[in-house]
Amino acid sequence: MTAASLTAARSFVATPVRPIGSVEGQRAFAFRHAGKRFGDKTVLDGIDLDVPAGQFLAVIGKSGCGKSTLLRLLAGLDRPTSGSLSFGVEEEGHSRTRFMFQEPRLLPWASVVENVEVGLTGIATGSEARHRALDILGEVGLADRADEWPSVLSGGQKQRVALARALVGHPQILALDEPLGALDALTRIEMQQLLERIWIAQKFTAVLVTHDVAEAVALADRVVVISEGRIALDLDVPVERPRRRGSVELARLEGKILDRLFG
Amino acid sequence: MSFSTRLHSNAIGWLLPALIIAGWEIASRAGVMPANVLPAPSAVAEAFWRLTLSGELIRNIGVSTARALAGFAIGGSIGFALGLANGLSTLSRGLTDTTLQMIRNIPHLALIPLVILWFGIDEEAKLFLVALGVFFPIYVNTLLGIQSVDPQLVEMGRVYGMDRRALFFRVILPGALPAIFVGLRYALGIMWLTLIVAETISASSGLGYMAMQAREFLLIDVVVLSILIYALLGKLADSLARLLERLSLGWHPAFQNG
Numbered sequence: 001m002t003a004a005s006l007t008a009a010r011s012f013v014a015t016p017v018r019p020i021g022s023v024e025g026q027r028a029f030a031f032r033h034a035g036k037r038f039g040d041k042t043v044l045d046g047i048d049l050d051v052p053a054g055q056f057l058a059v060i061g062k063s064g065c066g067k068s069t070l071l072r073l074l075a076g077l078d079r080p081t082s083g084s085l086s087f088g089v090e091e092e093g094h095s096r097t098r099f100m101f102q103e104p105r106l107l108p109w110a111s112v113v114e115n116v117e118v119g120l121t122g123i124a125t126g127s128e129a130r131h132r133a134l135d136i137l138g139e140v141g142l143a144d145r146a147d148e149w150p151s152v153l154s155g156g157q158k159q160r161v162a163l164a165r166a167l168v169g170h171p172q173i174l175a176l177d178e179p180l181g182a183l184d185a186l187t188r189i190e191m192q193q194l195l196e197r198i199w200i201a202q203k204f205t206a207v208l209v210t211h212d213v214a215e216a217v218a219l220a221d222r223v224v225v226i227s228e229g230r231i232a233l234d235l236d237v238p239v240e241r242p243r244r245r246g247s248v249e250l251a252r253l254e255g256k257i258l259d260r261l262f263g
Numbered sequence: 264m265s266f267s268t269r270l271h272s273n274a275i276g277w278l279l280p281a282l283i284i285a286g287w288e289i290a291s292r293a294g295v296m297p298a299n300v301l302p303a304p305s306a307v308a309e310a311f312w313r314l315t316l317s318g319e320l321i322r323n324i325g326v327s328t329a330r331a332l333a334g335f336a337i338g339g340s341i342g343f344a345l346g347l348a349n350g351l352s353t354l355s356r357g358l359t360d361t362t363l364q365m366i367r368n369i370p371h372l373a374l375i376p377l378v379i380l381w382f383g384i385d386e387e388a389k390l391f392l393v394a395l396g397v398f399f400p401i402y403v404n405t406l407l408g409i410q411s412v413d414p415q416l417v418e419m420g421r422v423y424g425m426d427r428r429a430l431f432f433r434v435i436l437p438g439a440l441p442a443i444f445v446g447l448r449y450a451l452g453i454m455w456l457t458l459i460v461a462e463t464i465s466a467s468s469g470l471g472y473m474a475m476q477a478r479e480f481l482l483i484d485v486v487v488l489s490i491l492i493y494a495l496l497g498k499l500a501d502s503l504a505r506l507l508e509r510l511s512l513g514w515h516p517a518f519q520n521g
Contacts, residue, residue: 075422076422077418077422098423099422101415101419103415105415105416105418105419107416107433107434107437108514108515109437109438109440109512109514109515110433110437110514118419118420118423118425118433119423121423121424121425121429122424149513149514149519150514151514151515151516151519152519165423
């Protein structure tokens with residue numbers, strides 16, 4: 001990063017490093033000494049994190065360690081109180097960052113397909129929006145439920161609609177805040193496989209906050225452990241995909257992370 | 264629920280009123296109920312027919328309905344607008360809510376002497392009272408509805424780039440609608456109540472006036488008829504509100520089986 005772009009980044013205006021185009025080999029976003037305080041309480045402190053475009057990053061930590069705050073900074077829901085966050089690929093960084101919440105947060109008064117169209121706000125309208133929303137609903141396996149109300153869907157199906165809403169605008173960065181935490185174990189594995197499949201197909205940068213170490217090593221290219229507002233461990237997961245759950249390699253990495261969390 | 268079962272469950276609601284009227288007719292014919300206390304339903308029906316033929320009934324119902332709707336439109340739209348403003352803006356709420364809550368605690372019918380002094384017994388008096396009566400249920404419930412919209416959905420809307428207009432029409436207003444309907448149905452009840460009291464005390468036309476005139480000439484069948492018509496008009500207004508509710512709240516789990 002040049003001195004000029006650093007200055008620009010400090011003023012919290014995302015700096016285009018390279019023109020929009022192929023995302024391979026570029027940086028998706030970078031935190032530089034980023035910190036966040038709420039009053040006297042320091043939640044994040046001196047975070048340095050460089051994430052290349054297309055990477056699947058998992059962020060792990062105990063409750064209250066600041067991992068959700070990190071995600072909120074990334075999505076523009078909060079601003080860092082010190083340091084900077086800059087985006088590499090897109091000029092208006094946040095507009096191509098999508099957020100998937102812990103809860104589905106679907107509009108109960110809008111049909112499934114209309115809920116997906118919310119993800120195209122400011123991107124597409126009318127029949128084009130409907131067409132794209134139906135396409136992505138097909139990808140998450142809910143094409144036949146497009147006209148139903150969210151209230152008749154199961155928890156896993158609602159979260160799949162939320163995933164479709166997050167992805168329909170083809171975001172460069174997808175921020176996921178424990179979106180699978182409330183699902184039962186089997187639905188959860190199904191959702192993880194769906195997420196991995198769509199990530200491979202669409203090649204966005206994924207940042208998954210989770211408290212499930214097995215989930216993190218099964219999905220991510222890289223796992224970051226946050227402890228007391230700092231990065232305590234930054235670990236690559238060099239395991240070929242498709243990965244086999246419960247394999248020795250994954251178990252070894254899982255053990256290493258758990259040691260760091262509780263050691 | 265299929266159409267025939269819905270018809271069935273609606274019909275069952277009319278069973279009790281029908282039985283009461285039948286019992287009442289029998290009691291009157293048997294002489295248990297003297298006609299100068301409560302005339303038989305057949306006598307009331309006769310009065311209905313007589314007044315319908317003379318055109319008096321239709322005219323009075325028309326006058327009362329027009330007053331009710333005009334008062335409702337005025338009070339309801341002010342209440343709705345203020346409810347929206349105070350739900351969306353803390354400044355507006357801080358400025359007006361205390362005053363409105365104080366006024367709310369005055370029974371609006373207690374203002375009748377003052378209203379007669381101001382407006383005499385002209386139309387304005389009735390409109391003013393009805394408007395004041397329907398204002399508060401609409402205001403309070405619109406405000407409550409907006410304040411109870413799930414903040415997580417509002418945050419979701421912001422994150423997905425909705426502007427203020429889209430946020431209002433796609434998230435806040437639909438979220439507040441169930442509470443607004445509660446206010447609407449409550450206000451419709453208050454609308455009839457206020458109008459009838461106002462017409463009974465000071466009017467030269469309308470249903471309440473018709474009942475008071477009948478009292479002076481001891482036409483008890485007409486008095487009873489007026490009271491029954493109030494009941495029917497109230498039920499009609501409530502049914503219309505429920506129909507609207509069902510049409511616009513189809514997404515709500517409470518309306519998906521009804």
